[in-house]
Amino acid sequence: MIQVNGLTKRYGGTTAVKDLTFTVRPGQVTGFLGPNGSGKSTTLRVILGLHQPTSGTVTVAGRPFRDRPRGLRHVGSLLDAHDVHGGRSAAAQLSALARSNRIPRRRVDEVLREVGLAEVAERRIGGFSLGMKQRLGIASALLGDPPVLLFDEPLNGLDPEGVKWVRELFERLAAEGRTVFVSSHLMSEMEHTADQLIVIGRGELVAAESLAEFSARGTRQSVTVTTPAATALKELLTAEGAAVRLKGERLTVTGPTAVRIGDIARRHGLPLHELSTRSASLEEAFMELTADRVQYPGGDPR
Numbered sequence: 001m002i003q004v005n006g007l008t009k010r011y012g013g014t015t016a017v018k019d020l021t022f023t024v025r026p027g028q029v030t031g032f033l034g035p036n037g038s039g040k041s042t043t044l045r046v047i048l049g050l051h052q053p054t055s056g057t058v059t060v061a062g063r064p065f066r067d068r069p070r071g072l073r074h075v076g077s078l079l080d081a082h083d084v085h086g087g088r089s090a091a092a093q094l095s096a097l098a099r100s101n102r103i104p105r106r107r108v109d110e111v112l113r114e115v116g117l118a119e120v121a122e123r124r125i126g127g128f129s130l131g132m133k134q135r136l137g138i139a140s141a142l143l144g145d146p147p148v149l150l151f152d153e154p155l156n157g158l159d160p161e162g163v164k165w166v167r168e169l170f171e172r173l174a175a176e177g178r179t180v181f182v183s184s185h186l187m188s189e190m191e192h193t194a195d196q197l198i199v200i201g202r203g204e205l206v207a208a209e210s211l212a213e214f215s216a217r218g219t220r221q222s223v224t225v226t227t228p229a230a231t232a233l234k235e236l237l238t239a240e241g242a243a244v245r246l247k248g249e250r251l252t253v254t255g256p257t258a259v260r261i262g263d264i265a266r267r268h269g270l271p272l273h274e275l276s277t278r279s280a281s282l283e284e285a286f287m288e289l290t291a292d293r294v295q296y297p298g299g300d301p302r
């Protein structure tokens, strides 16, 4: 269990995280979701005792993590897959970690097998692909067989097969009763990975709930209409107070239902080639929720 209580972290004039409170429970995969620069890595670093909070507290299994000797047996983490010694072999890197944490050497072979790197164990890490480095980072996290695991953007650089493997691994780790906390800036990654979500924007908590609860927010619907009379229909719908986007013969309408749009078109003798309702995706719900909290919005403000 991880408990974050009123956590604020400032770097000089920048507030990376502000009054953040949430709990990450064992036995499930919890996604830590937020746009770029929203404070995810900062929070993970504070949980790991690498950075000091400006105010607030963070505990892992009831105690600050930095108070625990032989940390890898308590918390395993993957923060930055590039942060490895390129001249070493995978086996040498893990052996050094095992030694300094008093973990038996046999665990090195076990975790290398577990992450599918047994055959390249003696190769230099410098020649590894990003996907292989991610697997090595996951192996380091698993080395001490810890009850709590933190992963910062672990799906980055993985091919679809790698993504599937990581998802199944996380599921299994959670089913074993461990606390699994996984960050991502993409809802689409978390949609099939996490049971619970902690969502932040600009360092502040936006949502802490199950994926199912979060999905229920995405019930806002839009109607897609295709018609050769797109401009005329757009005018009629706009006059009704609908929000309408026009692209070629296709309108995306929010406000009125499909039935209402169909009735308006019929009354004015406008032909419809398509009329369909769709619910906003989870990605859209996430973007909507964090829209006013994005640190570096895309595009060029003019």
Ligand SMILES: Nc1ncnc2c1ncn2[C@@H]1O[C@H](COP(=O)(O)OP(=O)(O)OP(=O)(O)O)[C@@H](O)[C@H]1O
Residues within 6 Å of the ligand: 011, 014, 015, 016, 034, 035, 036, 037, 038, 039, 040, 041, 042, 043, 185, 295
């Ligand atoms: N060591 C540091 N010194 C100064 N500012 C920092 C430091 N670390 C993070 N920040 C700032 O804190 C804010 C949050 O950054 P953080 O890396 O925690 O976000 P993130 O959600 O992990 O982003 P990303 O998805 O891009 O990795 C940003 O404005 C960042 O520039």
